[in-house]
Amino acid sequence: MLQQLDVQQELEDVYEKALRRNPGEPEFHQALREVFDTLGPVVARHPEYHEQAILQRMVEPERQIMFRVPWVDDAGVVQVNRGFRVQFNSALGPFKGGLRFHPSVNLGIVKFLGFEQTFKNALTGMGIGGGKGGSDFDPHGRSDAEVMRFCQSFMTELHRHIGEYTDVPAGDIGVGGREIGYLFGQYKRLTNRYEGVLTGKGVGWGGSLARTEATGFGAVIFADRMLATKGQSMEGQRVIISGSGNVAIYAVAKAQELGAHVVTFSDSSGYVVDEAGVDLGLLREVKEVERGRAADYVARRPGSRLIQGGRVWDVPCTVALPCATQNELDVHGAEALVRGGVVAVAEGANMPTTPDATEALQGADVLFAPGKAANAGGVATSALEMQQNAGRDPWSFSQVASRLETIMDGIHDECANTAEEYGDPGNYVLGANVAGFTKVADAMLAHGVI
Structure with missing residues (x-):
């Protein structure tokens, strides 16, 4: 087995080489860093990954x-x-x-x-x-x-x-x-x-029911499962959500279905605070039908207000769901969430939380789910659409939703169990990275050097 010092040096060498080969790509560098920071224990346990240059191959697109x-x-x-x-x-x-x-x-x-x-x-x-x-x-x-x-x-x-x-x-x-x-x-x-070359198709010509809802639904299901490890659930939680696209809209829908009180959404013009609870029907009408802006919602929703130039993370909450875009939640936002009483954060978007924000949340014992786990519901349902296309067999909404819930449960449990196996219970970042990496690495080993 490689010595721990050698493992860390190996990871650093691969990372530095990737930076040199991919200059001027900060988002890619950040994604590599976030994964590499957790891989020391698994590489030490599996020297074959080093011997077959799995890391070097995995950071290079095919x-x-x-x-x-x-x-x-x-x-x-x-x-x-x-x-x-x-x-x-x-x-x-x-x-x-x-x-x-x-x-x-x-x-x-x-x-x-x-x-x-x-x-x-x-x-x-x-x-x-x-x-x-x-x-x-x-x-x-x-x-x-x-x-x-x-x-x-x-x-x-x-x-x-x-x-x-x-x-x-x-x-x-x-x-x-x-x-x-x-x-x-x-x-x-x-x-x-x-x-079935594309997913997200119209239901009448090969698409899947529940695909539109899946990413937002999945993020809320994952958050609910995290809360369950602390004896809580989504019921009664005060939830803030960023974004107002498909993910955010259906995160609102699922959170409300599970009994949460959702008070925000946002777009590029600012964020809306609706203390009475976001009106899902109006939000869908403004965003999905009219392709309108946050101000259009506020104009028709008494008591709601549009905040321009601020941060949605300043709104006190117990659950936060970043559902807009990468790096939207920085360390200042994370600190504001902690001050506001946040218990759980689940990423509905891809890498919306900066590394220092993640560290701040974890350091405050906030339950934190990375996007590669929490927002996997969309791609999981896309794979279900591929199954339906292959079998020429459309499924009902309840069939798809049930499969989605089972998949999200499995992802949560695998991340939690992997984190515990590697000595850091509750670290969903570690669990997601190691579990996902191991699956891909083992398949690459089986296929040989290609």
């Missing part, structure tokens, strides 16, 4: 695809965006992960998301590998015709790299049912195949 996406806007002006697909690791199954359309998208962000996705997908136990993709295209404010032309151009290149047994993309920020429909239509047109 394939990185970057391409030009030209399209014509409604004014007849040619626009050019950049498209990405990073196929990170297929040791456990076909690449699986969403497409993000947002001006912030670049190669480093897609690599960070793909790396995280690899371990998240492993934790589901559903036989799917990790990948991610997207574009710096912003669908906000674009007409349906413009979004269609962009999606068709994007898929014209992407289609040659994906397939139901190769890589199965889904939606993410900026990619909902409308975009998935246009992407799927172009894939079918180009390949002459009707297959």
Whole structure:
């Protein structure tokens, strides 16, 4: 067995080499650091991971695809965006992960998301590998015709790299049912195949019931299971939620179903505080039907208020669910949560908590669930959609929801048991990283050096 000092040096050497090979990608560096900081004990226990260079191979994507996406806007002006697909690791199954359309998208962000996705997908136990993709295209404010032309151009290149047994993309920020429909239509047109190559499809043409709700539902289920380890539940908790997309909306829905009192949501204009409890019907109408802003909710909801320029984390709560985007919860926000009486934090987004914020929360004995565990419900249900597509057998909402709850229960228990096995009970970050890493590493060993 390697000496502990050698293990730490090995981890540091691999990390430093990854930094040199991937300059200017801070989100990817952060994701690597967060995982590597927990892997010392498992690498010491399994010297074969060192001998077969598992770490060195795992930080390098199997394939990185970057391409030009030209399209014509409604004014007849040619626009050019950049498209990405990073196929990170297929040791456990076909690449699986969403497409993000947002001006912030670049190669480093897609690599960070793909790396995280690899371990998240492993934790589901559903036989799917990790990948991610997207574009710096912003669908906000674009007409349906413009979004269609962009999606068709994007898929014209992407289609040659994906397939139901190769890589199965889904939606993410900026990619909902409308975009998935246009992407799927172009894939079918180009390949002459009707297959489960994308998930998040419309229910009438191959999609799964409960897929839209799944990530938000899953994060709340995970939080509820964490609270149960302390003799509590979601019932009666005062909950704050960031974001107002699918994840946030259905986190509100599930939390309210379990008896919690949800008082916030947010968007880029600020955050809304609704002490009477967020009106889920109005929130869905404003965000899903009208594609409106937080101010539109406040204008129609007496007693609610929009706070601009502040932090949603300043609102006192017992449970916090970051459901917007990466690094939204910094150390100052974490300290505010602790002062406000927070008991549990479950990440509904991908890496929304900065490393120092995570440390502050854990140091205050706050239950903390990383996104690779807590927000795995979406990709788990995408895998269930793949099963339904393969069997040409659509399931009822209750069937999917029941499977989702079973999967989230399993992820929670595996993370908790792994943390206890490695001597740090209650450390869900350690448990998620080690459990996910071990699943992928063991499969890579079995496949040989490829």
